[in-house]
Every structure is written in structure tokens, then in C-alpha cells.
Amino acid sequence: MKRSWQIFWHIFSWICVIAFFASIARYSGKMTTKAVAVIFGLYGIINISVFYVNYLLLIPKFLNRKRYKLFVLSIITTLIAYGLLKYGVGLIFKDIILDRMKGQSIGFWKYFLNTFFITLIFLFLSTVLKFTIDWFLNERVQRDLENQRLTAELSFLKSQINPHFLFNSLNSIYSLAYQKSDTTPEAILKLSEIMRYMLYECNDNKVDLSKELQYLQNYIDLQKIRFGNKAFINFEVLGEVTNQQIVPLLLISFIENAFKHGIANDAQHPIQMRINVEGGRLYFFIQNKKHSHNRDAA
Incomplete structure (x- = not known):
């Protein structure tokens, strides 16, 4: 006033x-x-x-x-x-x-x-x-300070995710196109949906849980394509997803690290991811077999 x-x-x-x-x-x-x-x-x-x-x-x-x-x-x-x-x-x-x-x-x-x-x-x-x-x-x-802090954290998180993820995805799509793979159009579509969500739909402090889960699913699908469908990943969502909201990009870092530092092509030790929506709470479980060498430079 x-x-x-x-x-x-x-x-x-x-x-x-x-x-x-x-x-x-x-x-x-x-x-x-x-x-x-x-x-x-x-x-x-x-x-x-x-x-x-x-x-x-x-x-x-x-x-x-x-x-x-x-x-x-x-x-x-x-x-x-x-x-x-x-x-x-x-x-x-x-x-x-x-x-x-x-x-x-x-x-x-x-x-x-x-x-x-x-x-x-x-x-x-x-x-x-x-x-x-x-x-x-x-x-x-x-x-206002809390909103600014959340916005800054979200911007920082997006800045950390985008370059690493984008370059890896483009390299994978380039490899698929070079091999004239039939999955190239699907990979491009998945990447397009992911980038649209990250750039335009997750700028608020909270987003619909259903959209966030779809984003995670697209990310996992793109990783499967990148591994030539030889990735062993179990991803399941339990509970009823209705009008719940969540801080955007909150879970993607864990999933990204599972692919970055874990082994995805071992049938005996698949990457396990489970989201359970229960009683107004979200429970997230992730497990993967770790590489014996450091992949930070990858």
C-alpha cells in the first residue's frame, strides 16, 4: 500500500x-x-x-x-x-x-x-x-524471501541439470541418427517434451505431481533409448495421483545420478525406482549398483 x-x-x-x-x-x-x-x-x-x-x-x-x-x-x-x-x-x-x-x-x-x-x-x-x-x-x-530462495534454488538446479543432460541426449540422438535407428524420432520427441517442461512448465514454486511424474517418465524413456533398450530399469508409481503438487525438479537429480554413477545394463542389478503417494505424502525410493570407477568426467 x-x-x-x-x-x-x-x-x-x-x-x-x-x-x-x-x-x-x-x-x-x-x-x-x-x-x-x-x-x-x-x-x-x-x-x-x-x-x-x-x-x-x-x-x-x-x-x-x-x-x-x-x-x-x-x-x-x-x-x-x-x-x-x-x-x-x-x-x-x-x-x-x-x-x-x-x-x-x-x-x-x-x-x-x-x-x-x-x-x-x-x-x-x-x-x-x-x-x-x-x-x-x-x-x-x-x-517473499522464502519464495526468492526457492526460485534461486530452482534456477540453480535447472542450470545444473540442463547442460549435462542436454549434451548427453544430443550425443545419443546423433548416434541414433548416424545409425539410422528407427527410435530417432521417438528420442527427439521425448527430448522435446522434456525441454518444454523444463523451460516453460516448471517456473512456479509448485507444479502438478502428474506433470512431474510424466517428466520423470520421459527422462527414463530417453535413457532407455540411449542405452539401446538394454537398460534394466524398474520404475513404478503407487497410490492415487490426483491434484497433488510438488516442487519441480526435486527428484530428477537422484534419477540422473543413478544413471550417471550407476550401472543400468546389469539385469541382475536393475535400477530400482519407486514413488508411493500416500496420505498427502510422497515417498521416493531409488537403488542402483554403483560403478567401481568415478564417472564425474563423463
Whole structure:
């Protein structure tokens, strides 16, 4: 919300509050127009100024900086200062303020204590409002930071996956085309679907689980083609896949590493992959036989 709109809503809210109570007092017939103007107009402005002295000055300068002793001292000083100010205004409008109770003048200490509690209420309300707004702002900042972190992690993950995977896939497709293999069109189609998903469909923090599983299936199918259909891979999805969502590209690193560091063409030790969707949770299991030598350079 822009600052101008914040100021507008603050002013509008105070006008509504003052007008509401002033109209009740006026139409009850117990107060004259002058008394209503002084008590709800002039004193209303004074009380509102107490509210914003605490809201804009005392809390940011002392309380937010954990200078608690200075904050308490400033609150006490404000209570005393505004008590004296209100009594001074009461002396100016003595017939309306101090002499309004059956002609008996209200003494200083009695009037001071009455205004003391009213001032304290406005200080309390401003403190509650300040902490409430700050809490909501902090929550929004935390959500924005979390979204930025997830976006950065997703971008980093995509940057790690794309080059390695793309070059290997293109090399495999080139080999298939060179051999005039009938699986070349299928391999190109699978790669096209994978790249479309990675570039256009997984830019949000969450994607449909069904799309993510289809992406994994396409990746596995492309790897099978790359191994000339001599890869032994067991991939199964258990449970009901409906409208669940998942962080995109969360599982692909495990699957990619299974092909990169594992042995896929051993019938006795196939790559085992199992996804179980159960009770709002996703369980992922993967197992592969590891190469005896390092394939990081591959």
C-alpha cells in the first residue's frame, strides 16, 4: 500500500470514530454543540496526537531498538505532559470541562487521573497496532524471501541439470541418427517434451505431481533409448495421483545420478525406482549398483 493511501485511511478512520461518538453525545441531548466540539474535537485531536507520538516516534526510536528503560521513561513523560496539557485546556474551557458535573469544579488530581487513563488507552492502542502491522509486514517479507530462495534454488538446479543432460541426449540422438535407428524420432520427441517442461512448465514454486511424474517418465524413456533398450530399469508409481503438487525438479537429480554413477545394463542389478503417494505424502525410493570407477568426467 502506498504511503498516501495509508495516510488517507488513517485520517478517514479517525474522522469516522470521532464523528460516531460525537453524534451519539450530541443527539442524546446532554451536551451542547460547543461541548461536543471541545470534548470530541479538540480533545480528540490531542488524544490522536498521543497515538502517533507513540506510534511514529517512541516505539521506533526506543522499543524497536530494545531500549526498554528509555521507552518506559518516555511513556511516563508523555503521560505527565499530556495530563498537564489536557488540564490546561480544561482551564481554558472551564465551564465545559471542569465545571460540567452539577456545577462542582473537578480538582486537578481527579481530572489528571481521568485523563491519565484515557491517554494510557491511546498509547496501548498505538502499541498494539504497531506490533500487529510490523508482524504482518515481517511475515510478508519472510514469505517473499522464502519464495526468492526457492526460485534461486530452482534456477540453480535447472542450470545444473540442463547442460549435462542436454549434451548427453544430443550425443545419443546423433548416434541414433548416424545409425539410422528407427527410435530417432521417438528420442527427439521425448527430448522435446522434456525441454518444454523444463523451460516453460516448471517456473512456479509448485507444479502438478502428474506433470512431474510424466517428466520423470520421459527422462527414463530417453535413457532407455540411449542405452539401446538394454537398460534394466524398474520404475513404478503407487497410490492415487490426483491434484497433488510438488516442487519441480526435486527428484530428477537422484534419477540422473543413478544413471550417471550407476550401472543400468546389469539385469541382475536393475535400477530400482519407486514413488508411493500416500496420505498427502510422497515417498521416493531409488537403488542402483554403483560403478567401481568415478564417472564425474563423463
